[in-house]
Amino acid sequence: MAKAMVKRRGRDPDVTRDKLLQAAFGEIYRRGFQAASLDTILAKAGVTKGALYHHFPDKASLGYAVVDEVVKGFLLERWGVLEPSSGDPVTTLQRILRRRAANLTAHEVELGCPLNNLAQEMSPLDQRFRQGVNATFDIWTGAVAKDLARGQAEGTVRKDVDPRKIAAFVVASIEGSFGLAKGAQSAAMLRSNLEVLRSFLESLRP
Amino acid sequence: MAKAMVKRRGRDPDVTRDKLLQAAFGEIYRRGFQAASLDTILAKAGVTKGALYHHFPDKASLGYAVVDEVVKGFLLERWGVLEPSSGDPVTTLQRILRRRAANLTAHEVELGCPLNNLAQEMSPLDQRFRQGVNATFDIWTGAVAKDLARGQAEGTVRKDVDPRKIAAFVVASIEGSFGLAKGAQSAAMLRSNLEVLRSFLESLRP
DNA sequence: CTTGCTATACCGACCGGTTGGTATGTATAA
């Protein structure tokens, strides 16, 4: 309680660090990591270079932290990976897809998936970026695969499919759908693609 | 015949322009458009700034030309859009997917699809980039949709599906598969995803 | 065929601005 009450100037390192992460996330989401300007991030966060280089050794490390501490949670929350799953996984996945299609924002259609953006931009250029980004994708696909496998055990999913392969395809289709819709700037296309994916999931029932 | 024989110095504007386009394509494919350095492109092309700015008014225009004159053909050729199609479209698409899966290069897995890379990076930042990239995607999806519609007329494709929606989903799944595989640096994952897509296509038969 | 003129094609030094990064100073919390 002490920290919250004592508000002498912006001198709370955790708050400062979080402002940096949030500002960096916004700028990276828009321009990409390489084109993201530290000065712009600093201005948006309302701090100076000194604060930035006190908390992070260099620009790359700021980027890694954005992936691990902002983008990861952003993604896993939005795709229901954090919620415990139960019942028929096909229906669960379909419900998540429908909910996402219903809650799309213009911002989201315009800028796409922040994790996928970073994956496409940085994977060939920076090994640590690739690892960080990929770790989150693995959590996602792993969760989907686990649900599908449970569905197979419970008799709600066909047993002649490989859960991990299907999970990877589902995630790839989602990311591809966001990507195409981003290029076309069309929420309708995105919804249509997610709808086709839902019908594909339907074909996984026994 | 005159031009080909007279080889006095590198003074052939068409050749110079093409060297610039090819060098720019390679650099943009690797680093992205924004991070692509003109000096690096110039060095790779073996020409100087003067030549570049004689042929193109600015960096952006060079990028547009790369999309229209290099990437577009690169993509349409690789996905069989230029070849005339006949017969059952599901089988045709499956054959293309199989051929692509068989002919994957390490380069391709590492760097992904050049058109999709540009779409993800530049769509929110530059309207003309978006239009150029999207025009090629439209040609691709349009060709797939047309084949599927023909299949419906010929009785080789189910009539209760919307060809354009299916075509968009197929393209999105392909691009998403390349994207995920690029992040995972895994040709196996890419092949697996294309295989799942082939089985999805199978479900389109009556 | 030669000469002279002009438009094209290209060269490379240079420019202002922005970049990520650093060094030093200072206020605050413990």
Add this chain to the structure above:
DNA sequence: TTATACATACCAACCGGTCGGTATAGCAAG
């Protein structure tokens, strides 16, 4: 008093773009 948490001033490197100059090709006139 000491370590932490910043702020500020500054730097070299690199960026896209410009500019004056030059070499060449094509054509027209003599």
